[in-house]
Amino acid sequence: MWDKLNSLLPYVEKPARYIGNEINSVVKDQGEVELRFALAFPDVYEIGSSYMGFQILYEIINDIPGAQAERVFAPWPDMETKLREHDLALYGLETKTGLHAFDIIGFTLQYELGYTNILNMLDLAGLSPYAHERTDFPLVLAGGPGAMNPEPLADFIDAFVLGEGEEIVLEIIDTVREARKQGKDKGETLAKLALIPGIYVPKFYSPVYDPQGVYKGLEPMGDFPPLRKRIIRAFAGLPLPRKLVVPLVQPVHDRVSIEICRGCARGCRFCQAGMLYRPVRERPRAKLVEQGELLLRNTGSGEISLSSLSSADYSEIQALVETLMARDGTSVSLPSLRVDSYSVELARLTKAVRKTGLTLAPEAGSQRLRDVINKNVSEEDIFSAARKAFESGWDSLKLYFMLGLPTETDEDIVGIIHMVRSLERMYREIRGRKSRLKISVGVSTFIPKAHTPFQWAAFLERREVERRQRLILDSMRPPMYKVHTSNWEESKLEVLLARGDRKVGRAIFLAWQKGCRFDAWSEHFRPQLWHEAFAEADIDVSSALGEIPLTAVLPWDHIDIGVSKDFLQQELAKAKELQETKDCTFTDCSNCGVCGDFSMTPLQRGGKPKCD
Amino acid sequence: MRLILCYEKIGPMAFVAHLDFQQLWWRIFRLAGLSLEQTQGYNPRPKLRFALPLATGFQGENELLEVFLQEENEGVVERLNEVAPKGLSVLASTIVPSTFPKVTALVDALAYQVQLPYVPDNLQCNLKEAEEYLLSAELRGNELSLLLRVDNQKTVRPDVVASACCPGYDAPSFPITRKGIFSNKNEKISPWPAGLFCLTSKKKNTLC
Ligand code: SF4
Ligand code: SF4
Secondary structure, three states: OHHHHHHHHHHOOOHHHHOOOOEOOOOOOHHHOOEEEEEEEOOOHHHHOOOHHHHHHHHHHHOOOOEEEEEEEOOOHHHHHHHHHOOOOOEOOOOOOEHHHOOEEEEEOOOHHHHHHHHHHHHHOOOOOOHHHOOOOOEEEEEOHHHHOOHHHOOOOOEEEOEOHHHHHHHHHHHHHHHHHOOOOHHHHHHHHOOOOOEEOHHHEEEEEOOOOOEEEEEEOOOOOOOEOEOOOOHHHOOOOOOOOEOOOOOOOOOEEEEOEEOOOOOOOOOHHHHHOOOOEEOOHHHHHHHHHHHHHHHOOOEEEEEOOOHHHOOOHHHHHHHHHOOOOOEEEOOOOOOOHHHHHHHHHHEHHHHHOEEEEEEOOOHHHHHHOOOOOOHHHHHHHHHHHHHOOOOEEEEEEEEOOOOOOHHHHHHHHHHHHHHHHHHHHHHOOOOOOEEEEEEEEOOOOOOOOOOOOOOOOHHHHHHHHHHHHHHOOOOOEEEEEOOHHHHHHHHHHHOOOOOHHHHHHHHHHHOOOOOOOOOOOOHHHHHHHHHHOOOOHHHHHOOOOOOOOOOOOOOEOOOOHHHHHHHHHHHHOOOOOOOOOOOOOOOOOHHHHOOOOOOOOOOOOOOO | OEEEEEEEEOHHHHHOOHHHHHHHHHHHHHHOOOOEOEOOOOOOOEOEEEOOOOOOOOEEEEEEEEEEEOOOOOOHHHHHHHHOOOOEEEEEEEEOOOOOOOHHHHOOEEEEEEEOOOOOOOOOOOOHHHHHHEEEEEEEOOEEEEEEEOEOOEOOOHHHHHHHHOOOOOHHHOOEEEEEEEEOOHHHOOOOOOOEEEOOOOOOOOOO
16 A cells, blocks of 8 residues: 555645654554544545544544554545546555445534535545445444534435544444444444434434425434433543644644633524533643643643633633643643633733734624624623733734624624724724734624524525625725635535535535535635536525524424523524523523533533633 | 754655654654754744755655754653654764854755666766756666755756656656765864765765
8 A cells, every 4th residue: 555655645735644654643553453443534634633523532442452543534636636546545544444444434524515525535435425325334424513413414424423422432332343243234233323322323214294395304213212412421520632643744733732621601692512512511620730731741742722612711711821831831822712801811821822813703793783692792892802902912813703693784794894993093092103903804604503593594695795795895905904704605505504404415415426525625616516416406595595484393403412492492582682691601590401401510600700 | 962863754754745844853852852942033943954855755864954952961862763753763863063064064965866667778868957966877777876966055856867867757756765965074074973975085974
């Protein structure tokens, strides 16, 4: 294999993507390997190789005697051409074994625009993309946020893994290993897997439609446990990884990241992660320090990133930052800041962020719209955060907004422009005329996502989106402003896949067949082909983009994330009334349902932390 | 502590691009618990000086790297090799004084070995640059050995020379190995770094 690779790698861009051999990668004595598990990331190496979820699973699987975890990423089109020319199967980086010879291939579904890459990777392994055409092993699994609306991929994936993977992966491996020992075939193994809570085997459920062709739900063809996501109840005791594989094609940042807490209960009504990862759980500070130091030592990194959906909310964040900073030669970074001066103060403490600039996400330009989306951030919070930033010496600011949110009007867009202008004036007052402010404004387009209060909302039509984008672009010109807006066609596809049902699978297949790959990369995105694919699959795109009636059965209703549909509806109603729902870790429980479902005691963080 | 390391970058490591390779070295030093001196300036980074970057895809059997350690250290070679990934190993190290010339200034010629796809009839290559930089060429079977002069870090690429010898083949299909780095400093410098070859006399570490 290596000989063949040697002759084709000189012809591809960034060949180090395809060689494995990284520091901390694991190649076991192959004579002892009984079970081969591919962690498959449907995007290119630089994007996927630092993904923490897989770094964690990699270690957990490789800690099991007899199991070999390998990593595989989507080959860039130049490498795809070479693999096909030389008739080489896509392979695991560790041992260069072709994917078809694995027992399990596990994909992660981090974003919808990677879906065609999944089909392509299976095809490159010499496997059919369609699950029913693959009669033998490997089993093809998929997990991650995308698995919470699995239907668009139901035709391709043998089993979906719902929720957090650290414990269930052991159960999966046990079951598959046992089945293999007993000589069970793929179908029998899937039947066993389907009995594990948190596993959804789509072929054991058939969709039901009424005479008008309206979807009415799934009919299980057997006795299976409820399709409820898995969570780690004893999160505080869950160890951090000891080592991380160090990518050979360097991602932008050379840092290790430690997950200080899981979940975020701020309750922004558009936010899928906020709903999916409830309830909020924390790791104790002493453990984070101890295990974080070990990780730094074993990985040879000088920077530690305190990751979570909302790092500044961690109960002892300031003390944690200070302890880690005190370590010689270590810098600390906080990837997710709240919009308030406390967070900026924390960022100032860490210094690391100074190089990169400060990022704040007010999401909406007016107080009214921020109330609608439950982004509980006031004008005052925003300005005091910015003031603190400017006073502390920052000259660049990144602001994130969403466009096309439910109820948005031009006034809200003007609000964005005003906010940015006022920040600029404030900067001049603080720093003087001569200093140079760089503001970058990211304006993404609102995507209604499954399992959120806004899951029923309409996606805004093209003309309107582009008109509102123009309003912003025309009033904020370079070089002082760098405005980034999303491509409407890309956002549209995201909606169609994120809210799609089983029929959408046909469109994904056709789009892939027509040549769609790397849809998340604008240079490879081909909306025309997708347009044809949806038409040929006979999908009514315009109604799929529109508002969904509250009474409809949703394609993801059978997936239980713990948060009740009633709660989501209440939140939608409260949005219309501009009513706030507070973060339950700082106040009372707002009865989303998840703590009850998992018999968890809600985390209480006491009063909102104040700096100094 | 100023050191010149001689290392090999072979097998899979040949495909690691120079910038990534530099970061890999930083990582290896940190993993080995050896602190490098930092560059001056706004964005300080560990100081590393490569004799001459190796093109992505080429193997190197005797590459030279100059480093500055913050402290005196024992067993540097072993400590680095313990953490380096497969295909990268340190072969030797030489402690040099602060007055010693920069490693980049030692490079006067490079020896390459090229595996040609077939045995060419003769070694006629009509290449202008070849005239200027080619010191010697020798063919044994399909193995072409080249010694290329370096002038102010300028030289001709061995794949370009090889392509000129083998009509009909494009460069990447030649597996290329840099066998060594040559200097004509001869007796003028001391200590003579391990892994550096002498161009003008055949006394030390001769290769050709
Ligand atoms: S703060 Fe809001 S947007 Fe951010 S993770 Fe929490 S709920 Fe989501
Ligand atoms: S059940 Fe209550 S405490 Fe638990 S996450 Fe939901 S709102 Fe928060």
